[in-house]
Amino acid sequence: MGGLNLEVFKFGMYVMFPIGIMYYFGTNLDSRFSVPDFWPRAENANKIPLERDEIDAELQRLRARRLYLRDKRLAEQGGQQQPSEGRE
Structure with a gap:
């Protein structure tokens, strides 16, 4: 060609x-x-708080979650350190 x-x-x-x-x-x-149910529904998606009350409620929720996880982590560490204190 x-x-x-x-x-x-x-x-x-x-x-x-x-x-x-x-x-x-x-x-x-x-x-x-298309993949069925690929995008999350509105009720499952994150919603940005815009009102002052919503922001305060979200901050309290995050603070409570952080403190719960910290207490849980400290309890686990405390449980692991007890046998080592008896050996010393």
Whole structure:
């Protein structure tokens, strides 16, 4: 293939390849290639608190969670250190 024939072939490929892909896969690509329940629902997603009361409630919740995890971690460390204190 040389010259004009090659150019006609390349032009045909450039035009027909996307058309062929669209014909093969169809028009409802959202239903064919989508993952069901991929995006979280609004009730499961994080909601940024905007009101002052909501912000205070969120800070109290985070503070309580942090203190609970700290107490839990200290209790576990305390349980692990007791046998070593008896050996010394």
